[in-house]
Amino acid sequence: MTLLLDEIALATARLAEAGVESPRADAELIAAHVHHVKRGELHTVPDSAFDATFWADIARRANREPLQHIIGHAYFRYLELSVGPGVFVPRPETEVMTGWAIDRLRSMDVAEPVAVDLGTGSGAIALSIAQEVPRARVHAVEADPLARGWAERNITQYVDSYTAGRVLLHAGDFMRGLPGLPSDLAALAGTVDLVVSNPPYIPVGSEVPPEVGEYDPPAALWSGADGLDAMRAVERLARQLLRPGGLVAVEHGWQQGAAVYWIFSEEAGWRDTRNNRDLANRDRFVTAALP
Numbered sequence: 141m142t143l144l145l146d147e148i149a150l151a152t153a154r155l156a157e158a159g160v161e162s163p164r165a166d167a168e169l170i171a172a173h174v175h176h177v178k179r180g181e182l183h184t185v186p187d188s189a190f191d192a193t194f195w196a197d198i199a200r201r202a203n204r205e206p207l208q209h210i211i212g213h214a215y216f217r218y219l220e221l222s223v224g225p226g227v228f229v230p231r232p233e234t235e236v237m238t239g240w241a242i243d244r245l246r247s248m249d250v251a252e253p254v255a256v257d258l259g260t261g262s263g264a265i266a267l268s269i270a271q272e273v274p275r276a277r278v279h280a281v282e283a284d285p286l287a288r289g290w291a292e293r294n295i296t297q298y299v300d301s302y303t304a305g306r307v308l309l310h311a312g313d314f315m316r317g318l319p320g321l322p323s324d325l326a327a328l329a330g331t332v333d334l335v336v337s338n339p340p341y342i343p344v345g346s347e348v349p350p351e352v353g354e355y356d357p358p359a360a361l362w363s364g365a366d367g368l369d370a371m372r373a374v375e376r377l378a379r380q381l382l383r384p385g386g387l388v389a390v391e392h393g394w395q396q397g398a399a400v401y402w403i404f405s406e407e408a409g410w411r412d413t414r415n416n417r418d419l420a421n422r423d424r425f426v427t428a429a430l431p
């Protein structure tokens with residue numbers, strides 16, 4: 141056993157005591173970050189290279205600061221995104237919905253499909269689409285200037301000859317419908333191929349873990365008494381943006397599947413409305429097509 145592996149074992153116990161959900165994984169990822177090695181290489185760090193700042197970072201995690209804020213990035217599909225204060229940390233469940241959008245865009249009989257990501261946060265969904273769908277053009281909309289700063293940074297990091305010019309970041313407010321979008325984006329009304337969104341969907345007053353309540357921005361979380369205010373706005377705006385037959389995918393809380401299905405299928409008359417599950421096999425996103 142090396143010194144670092146001993147320290148990781150102690151840190152794991154400390155994080156478990158603090159109520160951290162995956163204490164061993166978090167202790168190892170922090171150790172890897174501090175010592176500039178991959179997680180699988182921790183055993184190669186010599187005792188002489190042990191860096192005591194490891195314990196400062198473990199203390200932050202024990203205070204329930206998100207792991208991703210401590211190590212400065214979050215993994216999302218094939219991306220390593222910069223994250224920190226002011227932006228929502230992208231979650232694995234959103235990768236599944238993004239995969240659905242990517243598959244549909246790839247199989248569309250459209251030369252240069254156009255997608256819109258409403259509430260882009262770090263840019264996770266929009267950037268994944270640009271990276272994984274040849275020729276797709278993605279408009280990423282975000283109201284919060286701090287979050288937009290992070291999205292801009294991530295988009296810049298991934299600009300290369302393949303994605304260049306295919307992700308466009310816009311300041312915009314999806315709650316206000318087309319007038320809330322910049323005029324060049326609003327002008328696409330009726331022509332967009334796919335709208336995707338992971339809107340805020342937590343009912344105001346719900347209990348959330350400290351990592352969420354104290355670190356994710358409030359605008360990314362709360363959405364009215366039933367958590368569905370933003371969902372209804374996204375449904376209305378998607379209906380205006382999409383071409384006939386265009387597709388929508390929206391993420392929701394695991395208990396909201398029936399309510400979101402109802403909004404799309406019964407209240408607004410979308411066709412092919414479906415509930416879809418996440419990796420934990422819970423209802424997580426609704427997909428539908430504009431008639």
Ligand SMILES: C[S@@+](CC[C@H](N)C(=O)[O-])C[C@H]1O[C@@H](n2cnc3c(N)ncnc32)[C@H](O)[C@@H]1O
Pocket residue numbers: 228229230231234258259260261262263264265281282283284287312313314315316337338339340357359360361370
């Ligand atoms: C749950 S986060 C999702 C972020 C990112 N799409 C992801 O999946 O990681 C919701 C995002 O929507 C943004 N947002 C909330 N209300 C908005 C509005 N009215 N117009 C535009 N963006 C909004 C928030 O600032 C936040 O970045």
